[in-house]
Structures are given as structure tokens and as C-alpha cells.
Amino acid sequence: MEKYPVILGIESSCDETAAAVVKNGRQVLSNVISSQVPVHTIFGGVVPEIASRKHIEAIDGVIKKALADAGMTFDDIDAIAVTYGPGLVGALLVGLSEAKALAYALNKPLLGVHHLKGHIAANYITDPDWEPPFLCLVVSGGHTHIIMVDDYRHYHILGHTRDDAAGEAFDKVARAIGLGYPGGPKIQKAAENGNPDAIHFPRPCLDEEGYNFSFSGLKSAVLNYLNTEKMQGHTVSQADVAASFQAAVVEVLVTKTMQAAVDHHVKRVAVAGGVSANKALRQSLEAACKKHGFEFCRPEIILCTDNAAMIASAAYYEYDKGEQSELSLNADPNLTL
Ligand code: KG4
Numbered sequence: 001m002e003k004y005p006v007i008l009g010i011e012s013s014c015d016e017t018a019a020a021v022v023k024n025g026r027q028v029l030s031n032v033i034s035s036q037v038p039v040h041t042i043f044g045g046v047v048p049e050i051a052s053r054k055h056i057e058a059i060d061g062v063i064k065k066a067l068a069d070a071g072m073t074f075d076d077i078d079a080i081a082v083t084y085g086p087g088l089v090g091a092l093l094v095g096l097s098e099a100k101a102l103a104y105a106l107n108k109p110l111l112g113v114h115h116l117k118g119h120i121a122a123n124y125i126t127d128p129d130w131e132p133p134f135l136c137l138v139v140s141g142g143h144t145h146i147i148m149v150d151d152y153r154h155y156h157i158l159g160h161t162r163d164d165a166a167g168e169a170f171d172k173v174a175r176a177i178g179l180g181y182p183g184g185p186k187i188q189k190a191a192e193n194g195n196p197d198a199i200h201f202p203r204p205c206l207d208e209e210g211y212n213f214s215f216s217g218l219k220s221a222v223l224n225y226l227n228t229e230k231m232q233g234h235t236v237s238q239a240d241v242a243a244s245f246q247a248a249v250v251e252v253l254v255t256k257t258m259q260a261a262v263d264h265h266v267k268r269v270a271v272a273g274g275v276s277a278n279k280a281l282r283q284s285l286e287a288a289c290k291k292h293g294f295e296f297c298r299p300e301i302i303l304c305t306d307n308a309a310m311i312a313s314a315a316y317y318e319y320d321k322g323e324q325s326e327l328s329l330n331a332d333p334n335l336t337l
């Protein structure tokens with residue numbers, strides 16, 4: 001009987017401590033995520049030093065649970081995959097040190113994974129038939145990229161944000177209108193009761209060539225609007241601001257992605273990263289893809305935000321080619337694609 005590779009994935013690049021067991025790159029046997037959101041909420045955002053400490057406290061238990069949920073022991077694991085960048089350096093080091101210790105002690109291959117390649121691989125888990133080449137919009141708290149996925153291991157960036165990432169803009173606007181952290185899901189919820197046409201916020205970069213983004217001007221436009229309304233003694237509708245801001249972000253992301261897809265003659269378009277959990281973005285991308293005749297894939301919600309199943313999946317395609325990382329692998333907070 002053929003033995004399919006089983007990979008233990010570990011992720012600790014930001015504020016989720018996660019471990020997962022994935023068979024054959026696509027079949028998730030367990031997916032454990034320990035979120036630090038309640039801790040960081042008190043401070044209105046992720047505090048790096050606290051994140052590292054919380055990862056240390058959680059990681060052993062999270063890995064044990066991932067193995068137990070999969071009904072496996074370390075003996076059943078063929079390789080250890082771990083995010084080694086980009087992300088918060090102290091946070092990355094916790095997962096990476098754990099993975100290196102396990103790989104050494106168990107004498108199993110170590111596979112360092114780029115966090116964004118992990119996000120993209122979430123699509124392989126959600127749709128077992130999804131395969132490259134495709135164009136992927138990667139939208140997270142730290143990144144906003146349009147990436148051409150040439151094959152499982154080769155990517156090139158067509159466009160990226162020049163300043164804030166889309167998720168960062170969601171988080172900053174949420175804080176400004178008093179919704180708190182994490183901003184994305186809270187803006188989405190508030191927007192459900194708001195009018196997306198109530199306030200016309202700018203659509204940065206839309207009348208510009210190329211596939212780059214810029215979200216800091218949009219964030220400033222929201223802050224200016226809030227200040228002006230306050231000075232004039234008007235009450236601001238949180239729901240209308242949320243809905244109008246979300247509509248502006250979604251329009252820019254979708255328009256640029258479609259432009260890149262048309263220009264590069266692709267047949268398939270995917271989305272990934274924490275912001276890809278956004279309902280308005282998913283719906284708008286799906287409708288635009290349908291209009292242009294592109295196949296569309298988006299990860300299931302639990303695989304949009306940080307998790308380790310996506311890391312194990314991305315590592316599978318390296319493992320499959322006989323690749324492995326040195327035990328001297330270091331964390332790289334600014335790792336490029
Ligand atoms: O991918 P992720 O979990 O972590 C990073 O790699 O950065 O993304 C987190 C980001 C946060 O900025 C969060 O506000 C945003 O994803 N996010 C959302 C939604 N859920 C999470 N943004 C918009 N709508 C959502 N439903």
C-alpha cells in the first residue's frame with residue numbers, strides 16, 4: 001500500500017500559536033489554533049514581546065493536541081514544517097526553535113516555509129483539484145500582494161502595497177471608529193448595518209497603471225472625515241463609515257486583481273490571507289471572476305487567517321521534490337518571496 005507523506009506544520013509568526021497534521025499536502029487530519037486575540041485586545045493591537053511569551057506557553061500543548069486530534073504520534077510524522085518568515089522575529093523564533101528541536105531529536109527533515117506561500121496553499125486544502133498556474137491576491141495584516149503562482153514552488157509578485165497592508169488599514173480604521181482589535185471582522189460586522197454609498201472615500205491607485213496599492217491615504221481620508229464631522233458637532237454613523245470604507249478597499253482590490261488577471265491571460269484567480277475572510281471581498285471577487293470567465297478559489301474561513309495546516313500544505317510541495325532546510329535555519333522577519 002502506498003504511504004502518503006504526513007507533515008506536522010507549526011506557525012507562530014504573529015498572534016496565533018498553531019500546529020496541524022496534513023496528509024499528502026491536502027488532507028487536514030488536525031488543525032489546532034490557539035489565539036492570543038483576547039490578550040492583545042486590551043492593548044488595541046499585537047504587542048510583540050507578549051506574543052513571544054504567549055507562544056512559548058502555548059506551543060507544546062498545541063503540538064500535542066494536533067497529534068492527538070490526528071490520532072498520531074511523532075513516529076507517524078514524516079517531516080516538520082515551520083514558518084520562518086516574514087513576521088515578528090521573537091514570535092517566529094518560538095515556532096522555529098521548537099521545529100528545529102523536534103527535527104533534530106526525531107531525526108526527521110525540517111522544512112522552512114514562507115508565510116505567504118502558506119496562505120496561498122490554503123486554497124489547495126479547500127479545493128483538492130485547485131492547481132497552478134493561477135493569480136492570487138494575498139491580503140493579510142502585513143501584506144497586500146498580487147502574486148502569479150507559476151507552479152507549486154515558483155511565484156512572482158506583480159504588485160504590492162506601497163504603504164499599509166489592507167488588513168492594517170482595516171485594523172487602524174476600526175480603532176479610529178471605536179471598534180477595537182482585531183479590526184477586520186469588526187468592520188465587516190458593523191458594515192452589515194451601514195450604507196456603503198453613504199460616504200465617498202477615495203479609491204487609491206485606481207486611475208494609475210500597474211498593480212500596486214496604497215491604503216494609508218484611504219485611512220487618512222477616514223480620519224479626516226471623522227475629525228471634520230466631530231468639529232461640526234455631527235454624530236458619526238459607525239456602520240456607514242465601516243460600510244463605505246470596506247466598499248472602497250474591496251473595489252480597489254477587486255479592480256486591480258481583475259486587471260492583472262486580464263493582462264496576464266490567466267484562467268484561474270484565488271485569494272488568500274486574513275482579509276480574504278471578508279464576506280464583501282469574497283462576494284465581489286467571485287462575481288468579478290464570473291463576469292470575466294475566470295475560475296475562482298478562496299480558502300474556507302478558518303484557513304484564511306493564520307493556521308498551520310496551510311504551512312504543512314505548502315511544505316509538502318518542497319518535501320515532494322526532496323528539499324529540506326538546514327538545522328541552522330534562522331528566522332527572517334523580512335523574508336522575501
Ligand atoms: O493572515 P492574518 O491572520 O495574519 C497576517 O499574516 O497578518 O491576517 C490578519 C488580518 C488582520 O488585519 C485582520 O483584521 C484581517 O486579517 N481580517 C479581516 C477579516 N478577518 C481578519 N479583514 C477584513 N474582514 C475580515 N472578516
Ligand code: ZN
Pocket residue numbers: 115119140141273274305306
Ligand atoms: Zn498570515
